[in-house]
Amino acid sequence: MxxxxxxxxxxxxxxxxxxxxxxxxxxxxxxxxxxxxxxxxxxxxxxxxxxxxAAETPAPAALRSRVMDAVFGAETKRANETERDESSFGWAAWAAAAAVALLALVGAAETTARKESVVVRDARPDAGAPFVVLDGYGEFSEAKASVVWDSGQRGWWMQAEGLPALPATHRYRVWAIGEKDGEVYDCGEFPAANGCGRVFLSPDPAVGSMRGFAVSVEPAGTKPQSPGTPMVLITPALRG
Amino acid sequence: MKGGAPQEDARAEEFELLRRIAQRERAAFEDLYSRYANILYASALKFVKEDADAQDVVQDVFIQIWDKAKLYDPAKGKPLTWALTLTRNRAIDRIRAIQRRTRLRDEFEQETFVDESAGVREALSGVDASEKGQILRKAVSQLSPQQKKVIELAYFGGLTQTEIAEKLGEPLGTVKARARRGLLKLKELLGDQI
Structure with a gap:
């Protein structure tokens, strides 16, 4: 070459x-x-x-407070939750502004079981803030992730921790799993730093029903139509 | 506008702001928002067209800036171009989601993708009357129409090289060569002016 x-x-x-x-x-x-x-x-x-x-166009005034709420609302909430429950599994409960539903991954076993059994039936805005947990497998078994519906912003917030560092050539990538076999929707890259990360996922409203989410490792810079590698994190109920 | 002292000063300030944001300083983040919000919003609007979508994109980008500031590498570009790249990538993701949704909703609309990407046609024409806009337009005007088209479809349309080749009916090798030559020419013409 x-x-x-x-x-x-x-x-x-x-x-x-x-x-x-x-x-x-x-x-x-x-x-x-x-x-x-x-x-x-x-x-x-x-x-x-x-x-x-692009011609400079003034950003709407309301956008500033929306951004600040999204960033610092989550930070404040996360800090408060961390202080309140340092005995949890290292999970920081978090939120992204008033519009974002609170994630609390810690708690009683029955609560965890209930969450893990959640099957996401509807990705529409009135979905009632469904909550999904993803577990890591194999060499990613230390990783955990959670996804929560944000009715205010009509999308999903995904947060993960314990992710092994990847070589610079690869990235974590999120997938939504539909109801039908093989129905997988690309949700984009998952940015991870120091094993942690958080990303907002825009759902595809055409997908009326989803069963959960998964994460794979894909070559950086690619936009695959389907996962090219086995899932490393997945909603437990979907694990084959 | 050659890279004068005020521009250098502004860049240095923005590097410093990112460093402070990486240390979770809210004041630095708010300062950066004030500097970048309009330009990122305008940029997002150029891609996604709709105000609501552009606002979503800008919000996501600022969240990324807050979360990723510690990963910012000055060697890879200026703070503003880094933020613009985040904006472009987020906007393209959104456009693709809309296109996918449209295709799923109505399989008969096979031409939708073409029609939507046609909106990219004038993306490089630019409307910014500012000095930097004039510099950019002048540089872009010196690209061949073929180079301009390839860059438009890739950067603003989010098409891959294969999709561009199919859309233009050109060999893949030709598309690659035009992308390279076009960017090389822009790099030479723009230098460090903006």
């Missing part, structure tokens, strides 16, 4: 357009020659500046 072809892969990766066999080829090239990653980053910097073609 000559320099020009590698630069083409770098350019397409920067534009988020790599797919197919080129994804693996690019990852291998990046591992062998980190200087290529700098080329990609420079291209990405150029591409990002294209966004500045």
């Amino acid at each position: 000559n320099r020009e072809h590698l630069e083409e892969l770098a350019a397409l990766d920067a534009l988020g357009a790599l797919d197919g066999e080129d994804v693996a080829a690019w990852e291998a090239a990046g591992r062998e020659n980190p200087a290529l990653l700098r080329v990609r980053d420079e291209f990405a910097d150029v591409a990002a500046r294209l966004s500045l073609l």
Whole structure:
């Protein structure tokens, strides 16, 4: 593979357009020659500046308080919950502003059992804040995750901890599992740092019924239509 | 507008804000919000078109900034371009979800994807009358129409290289070459101006 072809892969990766066999080829090239990653980053910097073609439009005033609530409402709640229950499994109960339902993963065994048996029947906004737990398996057995419906923002908040660090070439990816066999919907990457992470998932309203969520490990920069690897975390009821 | 001292100062301040955000300083986060909210909102709106969607995108991006500031690597780009990249990626995820929903809802609308991506057609025309907008437009105008189209479809439309090749009826190799040459040219023309 000559320099020009590698630069083409770098350019397409920067534009988020790599797919197919080129994804693996690019990852291998990046591992062998980190200087290529700098080329990609420079291209990405150029591409990002294209966004500045948008006319500056004042953000709605209400957005500020919404963002602050989402960020600091969760932080405050999380801090309070952590102080109140430090004997829990290391789970910090959390919330994301007034609109976000409180997660409390700790508690009595019957509560846990009830939560684990939850089958998400409806992803619509009136779903009554269903709550789903995901367990890790194999070398990911220390990992746990939870997903809760946020009726205010009409989406799911997923939080996880105990996630093993991945090589730079791979990312955690979240999937919603539909009612039918093989019905899997990509919910995007799960950003994890120091084993923890939190992400907002926009549901697909066309999916009337879901049975749960799962997480797989996928090559970075890819947008697979279906999981390319076995699930490493999954709603226990869905485990085969 | 060459990279003058005020621009350098602003970048240095933004680096510092991100460092403080990584240390969970609320004041720094609020300061960064004040600096970036309008530009990120405008950017999100350029992708998703609808105000409600753009607000959702911007909210998600600021949550990411709060959560990921400690992972920000200055070597990978300026704070603003980092935030713009987060915005673009989040907006594209949203567009894809909408497209998937549309396809699932009505399988007869096979042309929906094409029609929606057609909205990308003018994405690189830009409407920002500011100095930076003029610099960008001038640089973009020097791309060939073919290079511009490939970059538009990839960056603003969220299409993969294969989808672009299919849409344009061009060989994949041609698409790759246009993406590379287009970005190289923009990089050369923009330098460190914005």
